[in-house]
Amino acid sequence: MNQQYKITPVAHIHSGFPEKFGIPRQSGLIESLKAEIIFEEEYAIPEAVRGLEAYSHIWLIWGFSESARDTWSPTVRPPRLGGNIRMGVFATRSPFRPNSLGLSCVRLEGIETDTKAGPILHVAGADLMDGTPIFDIKPYLPLSDIRTDAAEGFAGDVKDYHLEVDCPPALLCLIPEAHRDAVLALLAQDPRPSYQRDASRMYGMKYEGMNIRFRVEEGILTVCGIEHLTP
Secondary structure (H helix, E strand, O other), X not given: OOOOOOOOOOEEEEOOOOOOOOOOOOOOOOOOOEEEEEEOHHHOOHHHHOOHHHXXXXXXXXXXXXXXXXXXXXXXXXXXXXXXXXXXXXHOOOOOXXXXXXXXXXXXXXXXXXXXXXXEEEEEOOOOOOOOEEEEEEEOOHHHHOOOOOOOHHHHHOOOOOOEEEOOHHHHOOOOHHHHHHHHHHHHOOXXXXXXXXXXXXXXXXXXXXXXXXXXXOOEEEEEEEEEOOO
16 A cells, blocks of 8 residues: 655754754753754644643654655665664664654753744754754653663664863853853764764864864864854
8 A cells, every 4th residue: 555644844943053963863862952842833822732841851753854865775874883884774763764754852841832933842952953844742751661671782882982072271161151061062972974084184063153163083072163153
């Protein structure tokens, strides 16, 4: 049976990431990342989120809007495995999927209802680019969603990987205090594609109106410059 299903966004997220580079590879890894979920006009109704404030976390079902492809491959190369090992697409969370759908669990920090835009959800720990369409929102239920005996697969072998971050005090002062913890945590996660290991290469990560330039050598990420971008 060849059925076609149509889904449309119920909301969009507003985060500090204007591009894909630097976004955490999974949700919940960096709880200091803040974002807002703004509903589309049709769904911007306070009654639609009634009771949601009782939950601490929510599931977001969203679209890889910048990674959509006309075709798909049965295997992909997970970045954390160096970009050279192929695994089955359904054994990964790669954005290059048959239907380009993403799933994230985020902390719900509050709900504003008295706004002109309707309800606004304040969340933390999101791994979504600014403007990403959200197709559905569901409460996270510990009773059914936690599996303490779950196997981690190959992802468990690289979960502890991180870089040491060296940010000179003169540059650290250029990062607004409200964003410092998030920036340092993002850099420690290693934003680079795993197949790039050129110590002389300069990278730039854009976050919250800043372009943070850095190099990586022998497990140490050194911040080399911070540019405040004009809106």
